[in-house]
Amino acid sequence: MSLERTLTVRVERISRETPEILAFELAHPWGRALPGYEAGAHIDVHMPGGFSRQYSLARAPSNAPSYVIGVKRELASRGGSASMHERVREGDLIAISTPRNTFPLREEAAHHLLMAGGIGMTPLLAMAQALAARGASFTLCVFARSEEHLAFADALRDPALAPHLRLHLDQGDASQRIDLQALLAERAPGTHLYVCGPGGFMQAVRDAAAGTDWPEDALHTEYFAAPTDANTTTGLPFTLKLAQRGISVPVAADQTAVDALHEVGIDIPVSCQQGLCGTCVVEGDGEGAEHRDFCLTGTERRSKVALCCSRAKGLELVLQL
Numbered sequence: 362m363s364l365e366r367t368l369t370v371r372v373e374r375i376s377r378e379t380p381e382i383l384a385f386e387l388a389h390p391w392g393r394a395l396p397g398y399e400a401g402a403h404i405d406v407h408m409p410g411g412f413s414r415q416y417s418l419a420r421a422p423s424n425a426p427s428y429v430i431g432v433k434r435e436l437a438s439r440g441g442s443a444s445m446h447e448r449v450r451e452g453d454l455i456a457i458s459t460p461r462n463t464f465p466l467r468e469e470a471a472h473h474l475l476m477a478g479g480i481g482m483t484p485l486l487a488m489a490q491a492l493a494a495r496g497a498s499f500t501l502c503v504f505a506r507s508e509e510h511l512a513f514a515d516a517l518r519d520p521a522l523a524p525h526l527r528l529h530l531d532q533g534d535a536s537q538r539i540d541l542q543a544l545l546a547e548r549a550p551g552t553h554l555y556v557c558g559p560g561g562f563m564q565a566v567r568d569a570a571a572g573t574d575w576p577e578d579a580l581h582t583e584y585f586a587a588p589t590d591a592n593t594t595t596g597l598p599f600t601l602k603l604a605q606r607g608i609s610v611p612v613a614a615d616q617t618a619v620d621a622l623h624e625v626g627i628d629i630p631v632s633c634q635q636g637l638c639g640t641c642v643v644e645g646d647g648e649g650a651e652h653r654d655f656c657l658t659g660t661e662r663r664s665k666v667a668l669c670c671s672r673a674k675g676l677e678l679v680l681q682l
């Protein structure tokens with residue numbers, strides 16, 4: 362059962378970060394504290410027009426009397442980012458969820474390598490600030506087209522981040538560019554890699570890490586959207602075995618597990634419905650699942666399943682429901 366609540370917050374400030382990205386600062390309408398969170402967390406924003414989107418919190422928790430999110434206006438916006446850019450104004454009240462974290466820092470890491478592409482900076486900036494505050498070992502690699510397209514540039518100028526920052530500008534001097542293959546070719550023991558950005562950037566980092574000695578559990582990703590070639594809805598029919606209830610629920614080829622469970626009166630909380638946010642994740646036989654999510658780690662996939670998108674490898678999938 363999800364413990365998330367819906368909150369009403371006031372849009373305190375809107376600032377332009379780049380030609381395509383606005384930062385929104387959200388505060389309690391009566392000045393009260395907002396719920397705490399961990400670096401890497403995101404919130405659902407319920408926006409005008411009935412859209413709901415997930416946005417990462419772009420500031421370390423210890424600095425947070427309010428929440429800050431960055432919203433990139435997508436050219437192919439289905440309404441979400443366009444609604445935030447065009448219809449939301451300072452002083453407006455909007456509904457959000459309490460923060461949820463599917464992209465946490467790993468306490469066991471000896472070094473944290475943070476790779477941010479464009480708007481993917483938001484969760485990684487919060488992580489970098491949190492790591493700097495605790496004196497942890499980390500490197501923040503930021504990739505942007507140019508200075509003009511560098512979001513949260515003021516925060517990056519913080520002297521606490523400067524020694525850890527590597528900035529790659531596509532249109533900048535060749536000497537400052539980061540060679541992904543070279544950067545990821547060798548993994549210092551205990552290093553964890555965190556990646557967030559547009560689909561092409563995510564794939565480029567994953568490709569560079571493939572064939573090297575990065576174990577699956579040391580590679581952490583946060584997607585803003587499912588890759589365009591991802592199928593997160595249909596497949597072969599199978600049966601859900603609900604261990605706690607002792608019943609079976611058929612899932613049709615054109616149905617998700619969430620839909621099939623809803624038909625028999627079992628409602629699984631959902632948000633993104635693309636395998637991104639982790640809202641629909643339940644305990645189960647992860648080894649028997651065809652995982653189609655983008656939020657669970659290799660270890661988590663052994664015992665958890667994202668029901669909005671994942672299916673059974675075979676004819677059955679056992680869930681702890």
Ligand code: FES
Nearest residue numbers: 632634638639669
């Ligand atoms: S609803 Fe977001 S991962 Fe399933």
